[in-house]
Amino acid sequence: MIRIGHPGDRRSFLRVATASGLAPLAGPALGAPDRQVQREGHSVIFIYLHGGPSQFETFDPKPEAPSGIRTVLDTISTSVPGQRYGEHFPLLASRANRFLTVRSFVPGDANHDLKPLVCAASGMANLGSLHASVAGIQTSEGLPNNIYLIPQAIGEKKANPFMGDMAGLTGSFAKSTAPFMPGGDGELLRDMRLAVSAERLAERKVLLAAVDRANRLLDESGADGTRERALRVLTGTVADAFDLKLEPAGLTERYDTSGLVSQAAIGTKWNNHLFYNEHVRSLGKLMLMARRLVERGAGFVAVNTAFVWDNHSDVNNAPMKEAMPWLAPVLDKALSALLDDLESRGLSDKVLVAVCGEMGRTPRVNAKGGRDHWGGLGPLLLSGGPVKSGGILGASARDGGSPASDPVTISNLLGTIFGHLWDIPKLRLRADLGRDLTRIAGYDPISNLG
Numbered sequence: 001m002i003r004i005g006h007p008g009d010r011r012s013f014l015r016v017a018t019a020s021g022l023a024p025l026a027g028p029a030l031g032a033p034d035r036q037v038q039r040e041g042h043s044v045i046f047i048y049l050h051g052g053p054s055q056f057e058t059f060d061p062k063p064e065a066p067s068g069i070r071t072v073l074d075t076i077s078t079s080v081p082g083q084r085y086g087e088h089f090p091l092l093a094s095r096a097n098r099f100l101t102v103r104s105f106v107p108g109d110a111n112h113d114l115k116p117l118v119c120a121a122s123g124m125a126n127l128g129s130l131h132a133s134v135a136g137i138q139t140s141e142g143l144p145n146n147i148y149l150i151p152q153a154i155g156e157k158k159a160n161p162f163m164g165d166m167a168g169l170t171g172s173f174a175k176s177t178a179p180f181m182p183g184g185d186g187e188l189l190r191d192m193r194l195a196v197s198a199e200r201l202a203e204r205k206v207l208l209a210a211v212d213r214a215n216r217l218l219d220e221s222g223a224d225g226t227r228e229r230a231l232r233v234l235t236g237t238v239a240d241a242f243d244l245k246l247e248p249a250g251l252t253e254r255y256d257t258s259g260l261v262s263q264a265a266i267g268t269k270w271n272n273h274l275f276y277n278e279h280v281r282s283l284g285k286l287m288l289m290a291r292r293l294v295e296r297g298a299g300f301v302a303v304n305t306a307f308v309w310d311n312h313s314d315v316n317n318a319p320m321k322e323a324m325p326w327l328a329p330v331l332d333k334a335l336s337a338l339l340d341d342l343e344s345r346g347l348s349d350k351v352l353v354a355v356c357g358e359m360g361r362t363p364r365v366n367a368k369g370g371r372d373h374w375g376g377l378g379p380l381l382l383s384g385g386p387v388k389s390g391g392i393l394g395a396s397a398r399d400g401g402s403p404a405s406d407p408v409t410i411s412n413l414l415g416t417i418f419g420h421l422w423d424i425p426k427l428r429l430r431a432d433l434g435r436d437l438t439r440i441a442g443y444d445p446i447s448n449l450g
């Protein structure tokens with residue numbers, strides 16, 4: 001006999017999950033979360049601008065700097081007096097008083113990788129893996145607590161994800177804490193729904209009910225929890241969280257970026273043209289999916305924009321003047337829609353949104369109109385959670401290459417993220433903290449968040 005809530009229950013749930021195509025979600029995910037440490041209802045959406053965005057052409061344009069340093073584009077005013085953005089961000093500019101523009105963020109080096117999402121400060125573990133190690137691999141609804149969204153999660157696969165293997169690193173933590181990375185809309189939903197008839201599904205419900213009745217003398221909470229989790233998997237509740245067709249058409253349109261730039265405009269001149277097209281096609285829908293996931297309790301959701309921000313002007317990447325009209329309006333619309341949506345749902349206090357890449361760009365424009373790798377400064381936006389007011393945090397030097405005040409490091413950013421997700425003083429009381437969590441629990445959060 002299978003006993004729900006006892007040693008056989010995990011094996012039975014794994015069999016159910018395997019039958020439903022949910023084996024990746026079913027492994028050691030039944031481990032109990034530390035509810036004393038995790039902050040109830042708190043989540044993070046991490047928007048990763050892969051490739052290394054330019055601070056000059058985005059949110060710190062330096063219009064008064066000499067030619068060759070200041071942005072190669074026009075600038076626009078924002079809702080924060082005296083603050084200007086690059087010309088292609090009108091929607092974010094009008095909302096700049098509602099989030100924090102950090103102009104003193106120091107990525108630390110100029111390498112292509114996934115920092116700060118996976119970095120030395122995190123023990124070379126995905127930040128979501130750290131959270132899953134504390135909060136549990138799944139939510140009580142059976143949803144993964146660590147999710148990594150790439151363009152391939154929305155529709156047909158066009159280009160291979162860049163550094164996808166690195167995103168799955170878990171450092172010293174269990175491999176089971178690795179992020180769930182859906183790889184295609186149709187494939188994802190097929191794999192997450194049980195391919196049986198309604199009659200067969202009803203039979204399975206009856207079977208689970210019978211097992212539960214047989215074990216009624218056992219721990220009731222354990223029985224109910226496992227049965228409900230199995231039924232949620234069987235009935236598609238988890239899959240529904242990823243299904244954008246369940247959103248109202250008007251809201252989907254507010255997010256949708258697929259019509260902002262045509263494939264003809266991008267062309268095929270640059271080797272990374274597939275990435276540019278993926279970015280346009282998918283980013284808005286990925287952000288909508290992220291909102292659906294955190295609304296349903298997922299703790300850490302990362303959105304990778306595709307490898308589009310590496311604007312050297314070489315055989316792979318377009319120069320700044322050509323690339324930014326493809327990149328910026330997409331981020332502008334998608335991120336603005338996300339911030340508006342979170343606020344309208346009363347989620348802003350519970351959901352911290354962080355936006356950055358692995359580095360910034362050189363103070364000087366190169367001879368081909370691009371900017372090269374730069375680790376001394378990079379753009380960072382923060383909204384919600386501990387961020388209580390908008391505006392500007394910190395200042396960059398005259399050449400935009402280093403902080404002039406209030407430097408923010410990767411460890412400060414991690415301290416802010418995990419201070420939002422966890423009760424750090426309670427975390428420090430754990431006897432089994434381990435080296436990496438002990439170090440991370442000691443990181444100072446960003447100060448002056450409002």
